[in-house]
Amino acid sequence: MSVGIRRRQASIPSRAASNPSPQTSERPFGAAVAVLVPCHNEEGAIQTVVRDFRAALPAATIYVYDNNSSDRTSDMAMAAGAIVRREPLQGKGNVVRRMFADIEADVYVLVDGDDTYHAGSAVMLVRTLIDQQLDMVSAARVTDIEKAYRPGHRFGNRLITGIVAHIFGNHFCDMLSGYKVLSRRYVKSFPALTTGFEIETEMTVHALQLRMPVSEVPVPYKDRPTGSLSKLRTFRDGFRILRTILVLIKEERPLQFFCSIFALLALISTMLVLPIFSEYLETGLVPRLPTAVLATGTMLLAFLSLTCGLILDTVTLGRRELKRMCYLAARAPGDAMSWPVPRDTDRN
Numbered sequence: 001m002s003v004g005i006r007r008r009q010a011s012i013p014s015r016a017a018s019n020p021s022p023q024t025s026e027r028p029f030g031a032a033v034a035v036l037v038p039c040h041n042e043e044g045a046i047q048t049v050v051r052d053f054r055a056a057l058p059a060a061t062i063y064v065y066d067n068n069s070s071d072r073t074s075d076m077a078m079a080a081g082a083i084v085r086r087e088p089l090q091g092k093g094n095v096v097r098r099m100f101a102d103i104e105a106d107v108y109v110l111v112d113g114d115d116t117y118h119a120g121s122a123v124m125l126v127r128t129l130i131d132q133q134l135d136m137v138s139a140a141r142v143t144d145i146e147k148a149y150r151p152g153h154r155f156g157n158r159l160i161t162g163i164v165a166h167i168f169g170n171h172f173c174d175m176l177s178g179y180k181v182l183s184r185r186y187v188k189s190f191p192a193l194t195t196g197f198e199i200e201t202e203m204t205v206h207a208l209q210l211r212m213p214v215s216e217v218p219v220p221y222k223d224r225p226t227g228s229l230s231k232l233r234t235f236r237d238g239f240r241i242l243r244t245i246l247v248l249i250k251e252e253r254p255l256q257f258f259c260s261i262f263a264l265l266a267l268i269s270t271m272l273v274l275p276i277f278s279e280y281l282e283t284g285l286v287p288r289l290p291t292a293v294l295a296t297g298t299m300l301l302a303f304l305s306l307t308c309g310l311i312l313d314t315v316t317l318g319r320r321e322l323k324r325m326c327y328l329a330a331r332a333p334g335d336a337m338s339w340p341v342p343r344d345t346d347r348n
Contacts, residue, residue, distance in 0.1 A: 031333070033060040033126060034105035037082070037113045038095040043071040045115035050080035052119035053111070057126070063103060064113065065095045073113075093199040097192035107333065108187050112178040117141075121219040125181040128217060133333050135186040135212040136203075138172055139179035141221035160241055164201065167249060167256075168208040172216050176200045176241075179219065185330035186212060189323055198244035205248050210324055254316055258309030265302035269295045 035053050039046055050062055064077035066086045078084045087098045096110070107126055111117050117139065129137045161175040178200065186207065194202045207214050250257045272295035276288055286292055 031106035031130060032104075033057055033107045033109065034103050035060050035062040035109045035111065035122075036096075036099045036103065037062065037064045037077075037111055038067060038087075038092055038099070039064055039069060039073050039077070039113035040067040040090075040092075041069045041071050041073060042113040042115075043069070043073050043076055046073055046077045046082075046113045047080040048115045049111070049113050049119070050077055050082045052115075053109070053122060054081060056119045056122045057109070060109070061105070063099065065099055067092070067095045077113075089195070091195040093192065093194040093196050093202070096199050100187045100190060100192060106184050106331065108182045108184070110178070110180045110182060116222055117179040118220040118222075121217070122181070125179075125217060125219070128215060129181045129183060130333050132215065133213065134215050135183040135333065136207045136214040137181040138174065138204075138214070138216045139177050139181075139219040140172075140174040140216050141177055141179075142218045143221040143223075160201065160245065163242075163245055164204060164208075167245075167253060168205055171208060171214055172204060174216065175204045183330075183333040185327050185332060188330045189327035191323070194244055196240060198241050201241050201244050202248065205252065206323075209252050209320065210327055212327075252316060252320075254312035255309045258305045258312070262302045262306040262309070265298050265305060269298035269302060272298065 035057060037046070037049060037053075042049075046064065050064065053060065053062055062082040064074070064082040064084050066074045066077070066084060068086075068088060068090055074084045074086070085098075085102070087095045089095075089098075099110075100108075107129060109122055109126065111119075111122075121139065125137045125139060128134065161172060164175055165172070176197075180203070189210070190203065190206050192199065192202070272291055276286060276292050276295070279288075280286055
């Protein structure tokens with residue numbers, strides 16, 4: 001592949017270097033790294049993925065979660081040296097929720113098992129997260145291979161990323177990338193409510209909503225190996241992602257959502273009542289009583305929507321504060337991993 005990434009490699013923070021952990025030789029980043037690979041029928045690619053990430057991150061523990069595969073995905077992953085577990089609930093979102101709940105680590109590398117992402121870039125991504133004390137580093141896909149990234153997927157990705165950027169903030173150009181490096185405090189504060197490929201959208205919105213420090217790094221992207229088929233359906237999953245965005249707007253931006261409904265209903269009510277009001281001024285009569293009742297009811301619904309928005313905005317603020325507290329309860333990336341545990345004598 002002609003695409004290359006040139007990135008200055010920063011050094012490990014001086015504080016971590018001056019206070020090395022007893023396991024520093026086993027943990028080159030001063031942190032426990034876990035590679036999480038959700039899989040469904042990836043028999044032809046999973047061994048390459050496991051071996052490449054083991055070569056790139058030799059101290060990391062690699063977990064492969066088999067999501068009801070009908071082929072030998074589990075056997076091939078186990079033969080390559082991965083820890084294999086199973087998640088019976090179908091869907092990538094269900095698998096990610098299970099992985100985040102079960103696995104303990106300081107840094108999490110989430111990657112698809114289809115051998116399309118560049119394993120060698122994992123070192124740069126992990127180092128970026130630790131050195132800059134970020135909570136999410138997303139890999140933006142860069143490729144010159146047309147088959148690797150279909151035009152429909154490119155258009156849908158740009159459309160969905162643009163919608164999220166307009167509403168929640170413009171921090172990513174490839175929001176739907178399945179290759180991400182995450183901090184412990186991100187993972188342990190992420191609710192993971194979606195079930196399918198909408199999980200990337202939910203992950204991005206979670207980071208933006210809590211104003212986490214994030215970054216995006218371009219990495220090479222290649223086409224799938226022979227015999228490996230994409231599980232993503234352009235229209236079906238695209239509509240599911242759009243629906244998820246709409247739900248997230250309602251949940252995370254309720255005042256904007258219900259104010260939009262208020263404005264639409266108020267406009268309809270005004271358009272209905274203007275001719276009636278004009279005629280009333282001229283004749284003193286209201287001959288179209290049903291239309292007047294309809295206009296009145298529509299305006300009442302408009303103000304009811306506005307009231308819902310105001311109430312739910314307060315509820316959302318409370319939920320956001322709770323998630324923030326869960327986020328702050330976990331260890332920060334970087335030199336915070338080397339903080340000594342206080343002894344009982346230190347408290348006295």
